[in-house]
């Protein structure tokens with residue numbers, strides 16, 4: 001297997017690259033480091049079967065040789081990131097998806113879009129099955145992300161019907177694990193960083209809003225099952241174990257053991273009130289179900305944050321594109 005992972009230097013993408021390499025695939029990681037960082041894949045760069053290309057996928061994406069699968073994970077993903085990068089988020093959801101679909105079509109490759117539970121918006125159906133169309137504010141503070149992903153889903157569907165591109169859509173629910181950035185604003189890394197510093201955990205509103213947390217290894221397993229088949233989807237991939245944000249904060253504080261208190265801060269507008277995947281389809285069509293309990297997953301994530309890896313300075317690679325616009329790889333560490 002020769003797999004292109006767009007957004008491969010991000011949180012989820014780096015875990016996907018790692019697992020693909022472990023399974024014997026050749027991986028071409030394409031990333032512009034907008035919200036990811038090359039150090040996420042540093043340990044992989046010594047391998048002959050791994051290449052890292054600095055490339056903005058909203059522009060031309062030419063990959064020499066055969067490609068069996070294109071995994072499209074490129075997009076800012078945390079509310080803080082995508083609200084700071086609204087035009088980039090819309091661009092990668094639209095032009096980036098188009099470029100990667102064209103690549104998959106040219107190569108006859110399987111294409112998998114990393115879509116999101118955010119396509120359901122602030123849902124009025126609970127839990128959320130794939131048949132639910134969502135409740136999304138097209139001009140609200142989350143619209144640059146929600147609508148980019150909804151457009152990406154529509155474009156992916158049109159490519160399948162028009163060009164017979166072998167597409168699949170996965171709707172990812174809140175996923176967490178090592179390599180999240182403490183500063184990305186998402187609840188889990190924020191709470192862990194605060195708790196380890198002994199600072200108050202900033203729970204938004206009264207903390208009664210819910211999320212359902214999936215550990216990264218389970219999510220990657222679902223992505224690989226989607227990649228290996230021909231299912232069009234969309235398919236929800238997430239852990240249906242629903243918790244309130246206050247429960248999550250208290251659990252993180254307890255697992256960190258620093259006695260950090262909870263503080264309540266204003267809740268952002270359009271913050272979804274509930275979120276929980278119906279995973280019947282993933283179970284029936286992919287044989288997938290999550291396996292990692294939230295306590296185990298959080299403990300592993302906290303252990304990674306304790307190593308200080310999160311604080312290490314980002315090992316930035318040179319900014320310029322290769323002058324020829326071809327697939328020149330970024331130098332391996334030390335080269």
Ligand code: NAD
Nearest residue numbers: 007009010011012032033034035036057073074075077175
């Ligand atoms: P992330 O920000 O860590 O990773 C995204 C990666 O995409 C980064 O490395 C970034 O530099 C790269 N990228 C962004 N724009 C690009 C562009 N124009 N060209 C090339 N690379 C670009 O986020 P993540 O949490 O790893 O999310 C990965 C994907 O999964 C995203 O598409 C996101 O929407 C989706 N998703 C994630 C979650 C989650 O809980 N983590 C939930 C739903 C959906």
Ligand code: UDP
Nearest residue numbers: 079185186187188190202203204209245271
């Ligand atoms: N949240 C919080 N404190 C924080 C960060 C987030 O209480 O420091 C809340 C946020 O308001 C939302 C939930 O946690 O209700 C999940 O937010 P996150 O940004 O992780 O992801 P979302 O599911 O909203 O995209």
